[in-house]
Amino acid sequence: MSMTCRTCLAGLALVLFVGSGRSADPARPVVPGFERFFNGDKVDHGQGGRLLLTELNCISCHGASDATLARKQAPILDQVGNRVRVGHLRKFLRDPQAVKPGTTMPHLLAGDPDAESKAEALLHFLASTGSVRKDRPDGKLIAAGRDLYSKVGCVVCHGTRDAAGDQDKVWPTSVPLGDLKSKYSVASLAAFLENPHATRPSGRMPRILSGKES
Template sequence: MFFRLLLLISILFSIPQVRAEPIVPGYQHLAGSPSSAGQVLLQELKCFPCHAADNPFPIKRKTPTLLGLRNRVKPGYLRSFLVNPNHEKPGALMPNLFHGWADAEREDAIENILHFLYSLPDEATKANGEGTEYDIAKGEEIFHTVGCVACHEPRRKPQRIENEFGEEIEWEREEPVKEKSASIPLPDLKRKTWLKPLARFLMSPYNTRPGGRMPDMKLSEQEAGSIAAYLLNGEAVSPKVMFEPYPDRIEKGQRLFHEIGCTNCHSSAGKKEAYSLKA
């Protein structure tokens, strides 16, 4: 029975679809082994926490921390992400929890959860230098040489140079990602965040994404800030409109956070309650 489940998930995931789908790095290399491919998908997509089935995999992938979310994600982006994760962040692994809801009901529910998430306490972070100026050109150079384009699409065109035979060729100092399916899309970063939290993430990605695949590149504060400035096209200011959570919506959002199964993957303030869907 379990093997059949693995096979079914592998087949369904391999069928070409027009709509966006989650991106699981390395999955495309398991096309010849449906059982292994299904196992990878079950683990990466975290199917078992929400479905009424015993989890045979002892290792669980950690999800992003929600603490301090208000200090690194803009409300407009988070609101749109909750409406449709894959539309706002192509390749997102989080499912659309509000699919099929009536518009008014979905809008109210998301607003309540947003207020709850923005009420969570801050995580302990080391503050970046206030008012530090970063070199955008240097950030562009680092982004294309330190290893970023091994997983993310290059953001500049390769240079054209002459080889030893006098032929004009394209040249990139680092080998870019080969397969489009293996590329990890970046969200609209200017819409999502601002310079200081992005620089902090680049310096210590595991602080907020403990189960993330992005490695710690051991960047200095100046290097991380320069890459962040480059990715944000020089936009360094934090949002001027601060989001103030309402107490009544916080309470409703916290209750809904448990009821629809968010705590199956994310930990939060309050008691964790199990929520299951039929497998």
């Protein structure tokens, strides 16, 4: 990848990174395709249900005889300790919706009397895979990243952001970003933007850069 493209990615990562402390997203799973096409009265609820079965990954636990219902692959957790901060992991394991409203991650420990100790055990296991590199945002790249956020189409899926980089407008079909600053380092967020499918093989997030740009 060229130095120019890496600089653009870093700028985009920074504009998301520095202004991601607020969220207007609902505290429930958000499936943009369902919100756009099936969230109403005069819709095919059967097709909407099929979409939710796959996007919420119900069939991974419950199974399905219909071969057209594809299983959604979960995010890859290999070396997640290198990408995600320990504090974020701890809170997310304890209550996913509280940390990232709209996430499709189920609250697996809800109602479990030993939820806190189990979340802590899972945290230590996942954190043992690496450590997040400390870095500081480069103020010079923030303006370029803010411009790129609109130009490459991030705003269409994730909503608009104000001058400080905080969430401004979201729509029912907006994909929640959560508090990116508490989750990623600048470097790990930039790596995700460069190749989203490396860790989220079933994700809908496109690669920001074309083959020629890479």
